[in-house]
């Protein structure tokens with residue numbers, strides 16, 4: 650395997666350490682993010698997802714354990730955290746709150762302007778980032794940010810992070826509060842960015858988002874990794890996830906309930922299409938075994954289960 654882009658080992662974090670309000674949020678976490686696989690962190694509220702993401706772009710330094718980002722050890726005082734934050738973009742749960750300039754163009758340009766780009770380069774960069782989030786450059790670049798809708802502000806916040814062209818993009822609850830259409834659009838854009846070479850990790854409550862985007866999932870429970878594996882395998886552990894207070898994607902739920910009612914069905918599905926195929930397959934098997942009824946056999950065509958020893 651290639652070297653992970655981000656790796657945490659034995660990471661611990663306590664907020665307000667040494668005060669009566671001390672709150673342990675990470676209790677020895679081992680995770681890694683690589684270029685090839687989209688990673689999702691799931692877990693109940695307070696399980697430590699946001700704290701973990703904030704370590705991954707150097708907003709927080711490890712109190713104990715190690716975090717290495719693109720080969721740099723975050724505990725090393727020589728590591729330039731500003732450089733880390735350029736290379737690893739973090740989109741907060743409410744990207745609209747990351748918008749603070751008066752004009753859209755200035756807001757998106759805020760980060761790259763500090764990278765010493767020429768004016769034409771900067772303009773191109775802003776245009777590219779706005780395009781990515783579906784904001785027409787000419788239409789929006791001179792708009793006052795105070796006049797934008799919530800959804801537009803959100804896109805501007807995301808564009809501002811993308812304009813840095815980060816090598817890794819971390820998103821905290823990226824679709825929270827989006828309508829279904831905006832959600833679909835964002836998920837497609839994120840997939841596109843990943844295909845173009847950006848490493849991607851998300852923290853999410855939305856299991857359908859995780860099923861749609863992630864190749865690999867970490868389940869956090871009270872600051873520990875409770876489960877980790879390929880998305881399909883993690884979501885196949887329905888009882889375990891429920892015990893952790895988590896939902897599963899709807900297609901998993903459907904096949905799991907059918908299996909619980911006695912249908913012999915393949916259960917490692919993720920998408921609705923896969924659930925549909927699994928259900929059809931299970932039904933055709935059921936008919937084949939029920940097999941003595943020729944009218945039923947006729948429904949499934951050449952199912953190969955024609956009884957040999959028919960006495961008539």
Ligand SMILES: Nc1ncnc2c1ncn2[C@@H]1O[C@H](COP(=O)(O)OP(=O)(O)O)[C@@H](O)[C@H]1O
Nearest residue numbers: 664672673674693694695696697698699700701
């Ligand atoms: N700024 C903070 N100050 C004190 N406690 C915090 C702070 N941020 C998070 N916590 C606590 O740390 C734990 C983990 O929180 P968080 O990382 O936000 O979890 P998640 O993103 O999974 O909801 C929770 O118990 C939360 O209350």
Ligand SMILES: [Mg+2]
Nearest residue numbers: 698699700821
């Ligand atoms: Mg959070």
